[in-house]
Amino acid sequence: MSKTTIRKRISLVAVTALTAGVLSVVSAPVASANTAGATINTAPAADVLIVAPATGNQTGGAVVQMTPVLTGAAAAATLMARSNGLLYKDTSSTTAQTATVLNTGALALYTLSTASTNTAFVATGGSFGTTLGDMTTGGNTWVADTGYIFDSAKRTLVVTSGSTATGIAVSWSTTTAGTYTISSYVSSDAANIGGVTTATSGTLVGQVTVTVTASTAGSGTVSAAYSTCLTDENSGAIARTADSTASPSNGSPWYIKYILRDSYLSEISSSGNLVATATNSALLSIGSGTQAAGTTSTVVAYGTGAAGSAYDALRIDQPTAGAPLTTTVTLTFNGVTVCTKTVTIAGAPDKMIIQDIATGDIGGTTVNGDWLGVGATTSVYAAHYRVLLTDSAGNIATAAATTDFSADSATVTTTVTALAITQPATSISSSSAHRFSYGTFTCGPTAGTSTVTLKYTNPSTGKIITAPLKARCADNPYTYTVGLDKASYRQGEIGTMTIKFLDSKGNPANSTVAVGASSILLPMLTLVSATGAANVLTDANGDLKYTFTVGTSTGLTAGTYSGIVDFTALTAVAATKATPTYTVTTGGDTTSNADILKSIVALIASINKQIQALQKLILRR
Secondary structure, eight states: OOHHHHHHTOOOTTHHHHTOOOBOOSSSOBOOOOOSOOOOSSOOOSSOEEEOOOSSOOOSSSOOEEEEEEETTTTEEEEEEEOEEEEEEOSOOSSSEEEEEEEEEEEEEEEEESSOSEEEEEESSSEEOSOOOEEOTTSOOEEOOTTEEEOTTSOEEEEEOOOSSEEEEEEEEOSSOEEEEEEEEEESOTTTSSSGGGGGGSEEEEEEEEEEESOOTTTTSOOTTTSEEEEESSOSSOOOSSOOOOOOOTTOOEEEEEEOBOTTSOBOOSOEEEEEEESTTOEEEEESSSOOOOSBSEEEEEEOOOTTSSOOEEEEEOSSTTOOEEEEEEEEETTEEEEEEEEEEOOSOOEEEEEOOOEEETTSOOOOTTTTTSOOTTSTTOOSEEEEEEOTTSOEEOOSOGGGEEEOTTTOOSSEEEEEEEEOOOOOOTTOGGGSEEEEEEEOSSOEEEEEEEEEEOTTTOOEEEEEEEEEEEOOOOEEEEEESOSEEETTOEEEEEEEEEOTTSSBOOSSSOOOOEEEEOTTEEEEEESSOTTSOSSTTSEEEEEEEESBTTBOOOEEEEOEEEEHHHHTTTOOOBOOEEEEEOSSOOOOHHHHHHHHHHHHHHHHHHHHHHHHHHHHO
16 A cells, blocks of 8 residues: 555544534633544544644653554554643644643644645744654554654654655654744645745644643642533533523423533543532432432532533422422532522413403304414414413413313303313413413304403312403404594604494404405505504404505695595495595695784784773773
């Protein structure tokens, strides 16, 4: 097998590890570096700079390790490698990387170029090691290569292999604390990277800023700023990057999931005392995966709190079944507070509010999906009213089934003969349409208004809560009248036109049967909105409201006008077209000469009267 082919197959460790998920932390979002050793069977992306992970927080021991091993049933060649003393590494592999390493350690660096023949590593300090090379046939050993060129300080390494697929591995270290930059360049032109003096003439593909420290202060000690601590409504591993915005309903638990890290973002590998406490007698349990509900408000465990450990999640439950719970949970590790989270679990329904009650059609349960704006007429959300359940603390609550609701038989009448819920509430989110239960009522054969009591029965406890439902029944729209909110308008004003629909008996029509298409002409006025669709009444009193502005796109001519409002399906049977009359002005001075003359005459007459009165007073003296 040729060296070129082998280089194409080179398997470089850490790609998967270094690109592991980004998680938010307690104080600020920070990338979570995975510094555990790993093996992979696929080559990394071309033209990047990889820093191999460490097997934990190495503070001494073996130098950088790059020993290939055979793994898997097919004995595929893979590379098990690690950096030594690596305390922190971000997830980047391009030109904005950061890392922290002990001055007793070393970094393992890799790059792979599938389109360039020459590669260079350049460091601002420290030195590159001689543990480097390509993989030999079979992929079992690393060897030096005559194509490698060092400068005298071993701060520049150039590879002029003449190959179009170059996989390079090299170690870097220094005993002097400080900040250093390591860069990698590639080029397909030998004139660009032909030696150490032209090492930076290629394309910069990777760069890492390395902080070298002689101290391990903070290593292994939990840091709240860099630990992950997130609320979740589901059990299992962390699968989110921020606190959950869900609100568990009655009987459902909350979870707080955590990964404990030190100030170098390394996961805590040594066990310690994990202590969690909760206010308001909330029940806690600690563990991982599927957990049973706890029995106390304080739990203590001895573990690491690392991802995937036996202790990396808290479960929170209500202490009293059906009672709402708001609790603040505090988690500490070896006495250091990791996070504090406040969560709420809704209680069982304790109060019922009925809203947005339509006027029903006599002799049935006809509904219009547009009345509540949540669905077509065939939808379970096409209803006459909404019901909001809340617990004793005012939190939104859900219902288990439509059968939890019923009408109080003692309150039904010949006007309103029955009540039913067609869809129970399934969400406790204050912004969800599913926080409501949706219901209908059945009208008798005659129009009228009746108050019927709706009951909710808790299926677990048998507790019953009630609410009055004042329902009105009427026949279909038959005739209509039109009214304007003002008799006179000035240019630029906003006005409202109200159309009142009546049934054949003169009652305000029901709000479930469509009024049909319309033709509306209002000279010098511009319709800008209708409250609801043109064929749906906007309130239970048989009204439909339109908003208009005074004036048109071509201007306004002052005067008195009459409009025409024609609901064609109704006027074709019994209704009469409405012709509302109104006056519009441009808003300027509209006083006429006749008005001025009239005022002058009135003023002269007033003066003459005053003179006559004065003359009479003088003569008396």
